[in-house]
Amino acid sequence: MDMEVEEYLRPPELDLPPYPPKVVTLATGGKLIIRQARRDDVPIILEAVRPTMKVERDFYDIVGARVYAELLGWYRYRVRDEFCLMGQIDGLLVGVVNTRLYSRELGISLHTLATERGLRIGAHLFAAKMEYSFEYIGQEEVLITAESPIGFRRWMIEYELIEREGQHELGGATPYGLTRELYFKHKDRLVAGERPVPEELLAVAEKEILVASEDDILEKILGAKRRER
Amino acid sequence: MRPVVVAGVGMIPFERRDEDSLMDMLATAGLNAMDDAGIGDRPIGSVYVGNMASGLFNHQVSVASALVDRLSLLPAAADRVENGPASGGSAIKNGFLAVASGFNDVVLVVGGEKMREVIGPKATDIVACMTHPQVEYIYGVTLPAMAGMFARLYMEKYGITREHLSMVAVKNQANGLLNPYAHIQMKITMEGILEHPQAHINSPVVADPIHLYDCCPVSDGAAAVLLTTEEIANKLKKPLVMIDGVGQATDTHTLQERSDPTDLKAVTLASEQAFKMAGIKPKDIDVAELHDAFTILEIAESEHAGFFPKGEGAKALERGETQIGGKLPINPSGGLKARGHPVGATGVAQVVELVWQLRGEAGDRQVKNAANGFSLNFGGFGNNVLAFVLRRKS
Numbered sequence: 001m002d003m004e005v006e007e008y009l010r011p012p013e014l015d016l017p018p019y020p021p022k023v024v025t026l027a028t029g030g031k032l033i034i035r036q037a038r039r040d041d042v043p044i045i046l047e048a049v050r051p052t053m054k055v056e057r058d059f060y061d062i063v064g065a066r067v068y069a070e071l072l073g074w075y076r077y078r079v080r081d082e083f084c085l086m087g088q089i090d091g092l093l094v095g096v097v098n099t100r101l102y103s104r105e106l107g108i109s110l111h112t113l114a115t116e117r118g119l120r121i122g123a124h125l126f127a128a129k130m131e132y133s134f135e136y137i138g139q140e141e142v143l144i145t146a147e148s149p150i151g152f153r154r155w156m157i158e159y160e161l162i163e164r165e166g167q168h169e170l171g172g173a174t175p176y177g178l179t180r181e182l183y184f185k186h187k188d189r190l191v192a193g194e195r196p197v198p199e200e201l202l203a204v205a206e207k208e209i210l211v212a213s214e215d216d217i218l219e220k221i222l223g224a225k226r227r228e229r
Numbered sequence: 230m231r232p233v234v235v236a237g238v239g240m241i242p243f244e245r246r247d248e249d250s251l252m253d254m255l256a257t258a259g260l261n262a263m264d265d266a267g268i269g270d271r272p273i274g275s276v277y278v279g280n281m282a283s284g285l286f287n288h289q290v291s292v293a294s295a296l297v298d299r300l301s302l303l304p305a306a307a308d309r310v311e312n313g314p315a316s317g318g319s320a321i322k323n324g325f326l327a328v329a330s331g332f333n334d335v336v337l338v339v340g341g342e343k344m345r346e347v348i349g350p351k352a353t354d355i356v357a358c359m360t361h362p363q364v365e366y367i368y369g370v371t372l373p374a375m376a377g378m379f380a381r382l383y384m385e386k387y388g389i390t391r392e393h394l395s396m397v398a399v400k401n402q403a404n405g406l407l408n409p410y411a412h413i414q415m416k417i418t419m420e421g422i423l424e425h426p427q428a429h430i431n432s433p434v435v436a437d438p439i440h441l442y443d444c445c446p447v448s449d450g451a452a453a454v455l456l457t458t459e460e461i462a463n464k465l466k467k468p469l470v471m472i473d474g475v476g477q478a479t480d481t482h483t484l485q486e487r488s489d490p491t492d493l494k495a496v497t498l499a500s501e502q503a504f505k506m507a508g509i510k511p512k513d514i515d516v517a518e519l520h521d522a523f524t525i526l527e528i529a530e531s532e533h534a535g536f537f538p539k540g541e542g543a544k545a546l547e548r549g550e551t552q553i554g555g556k557l558p559i560n561p562s563g564g565l566k567a568r569g570h571p572v573g574a575t576g577v578a579q580v581v582e583l584v585w586q587l588r589g590e591a592g593d594r595q596v597k598n599a600a601n602g603f604s605l606n607f608g609g610f611g612n613n614v615l616a617f618v619l620r621r622k623s
Binding site for chain 1: 244245247348349413414415416417418420421422425427428429430431432433442
């Protein structure tokens with residue numbers, strides 16, 4: 001690699017504070033560990049994202065393809081100031097979320113991708129990335145858009161987001177804004193998690209990021225219909 | 230009246246079925262019931278289709294006429310039967326009467342609904358069309374809202390707690406895991422939906438005191454039964470399951486007009502009628518499928534149908550009597566809570582489950598030695614209710 005050219009291609013980066021891991025107790029009683037992904041974790045995360053690109057239902061294909069590109073771009077230093085949080089149950093990766101900072105004050109929420117459904121994992125992960133933006137980075141607002149009706153219902157309606165002028169970085173529909181005020185208004189109702197994570201739970205999550213087989217991931221996303229085939 | 234036999238049953242898994250039209254689902258369930266009975270080329274005299282709102286959900290009406298053609302059953306008589314969430318039960322009642330009266334020898338009853346074609350709030354609105362337009366609907370009343378008001382009153386009157394409601398949810402979702410046709414295939418825990426300090430985020434309030442996990446899902450699905458005479462059934466391949474009792478009763482359209490809104494009179498009357506016709510008592514029932522669109526309803530219906538005295542249903546639940554293996558297993562299928570509630574299909578699916586139970590074909594959720602079964606299909610908010618008593622003929 002020509003590092004002289006590379007020097008120009010790599011974006012400068014803000015120094016972001018760490019996101020302390022937390023544990024969310026799910027409806028099943030299972031423990032969802034949400035923690036910050038490191039750049040080195042990206043290749044294994046991409047293995048879990050790849051199968052979702054084959055699923056049309058609920059726009060998983062579009063979200064999966066975009067998450068794949070965004071994380072790959074971050075891994076190879078082509079996306080500026082991105083962070084990624086991931087969710088694990090017993091070490092198994094069940095979802096990822098990412099955001100890019102437009103500035104210290106303004107975040108651009110990119111995507112929420114859950115590969116385990118029916119447990120509000122996407123909602124818990126989305127809440128976690130907003131928690132990181134507002135409570136740890138100290139942002140004033142995060143711009144949000146949605147590609148699927150589920151995303152629209154979860155974010156725009158549940159958080160009472162405010163319509164904003166202009167365009168979101170992802171293009172698509174009208175951008176909406178989550179302000180600090182709105183975040184804290186809804187925090188008790190929507191943001192779950194406890195800290196510190198018990199050592200034994202965190203150790204399992206950190207030991208290895210387990211990725212389900214492609215069949216298992218598709219089964220989880222598509223549900224019983226796939227079992228029938 | 231002639232005795233009526235359920236000679237064949239069929240279902241498709243309840244879930245979100247994007248790939249299938251309503252007609253695909255009705256036809257598949259119907260064919261499954263015909264295959265199950267081994268009816269061969271015997272003519273089917275009538276087809277009754279239980280469906281609540283295909284015009285609103287799917288922009289298609291006259292679904293019974295379409296189905297007989299799709300199934301190549303022409304020139305069979307065909308009727309769509311609409312009775313809100315009790316459409317399936319009403320369709321079975323009509324099929325029963327056709328065979329019992331001698332009008333037909335073989336009848337196919339199919340119930341189905343494709344609700345996921347519209348978004349959740351729209352589905353809730355369509356279902357809410359069954360409320361009184363001038364004194365309920367225009368004020369924003371939905372079925373979850375009615376369940377919330379009913380649950381609050383019932384809890385205050387009988388000392389029921391949110392813990393009891395959650396116990397119904399946990400039990401029925403555990404049962405659903407044993408049913409390959411159930412929409413919800415997920416075990417939940419009391420900790421996860423009630424006891425943990427943050428459980429309210431997993432199971433948020435829908436209409437206090439009803440929370441998310443107190444509600445059935447919105448599902449697509451279809452179920453079917455083939456009814457015939459004992460003489461014909463004896464020539465077919467399946468053990469005989471008789472419909473011994475049928476009951477139906479109505480109550481005021483609006484909840485506010487009832488002298489005691491916690492008294493589900495139509496449930497009591499329909500159940501009494503079905504038991505009287507069958508010549509047995511609630512204590513003789515081995516397995517029951519009740520209409521738990523909301524968890525409170527399973528408890529209230531178990532009392533109003535006569536299985537437990539008022540206020541005792543929750544105690545029976547606490548003692549585990551309504552679990553599989555208990556004294557009276559209720560909703561071994563997972564009920565509406567886990568199997569799902571495609572409204573027009575539900576009353577038929579309840580009878581399908583009873584037939585599987587009475588034949589000993591219910592797999593991991595089989596209730597041992599089940600000989601008598603009971604189902605209750607609750608229309609409106611208890612303003613039009615159907616009850617059935619089924620018996621395995623030994």
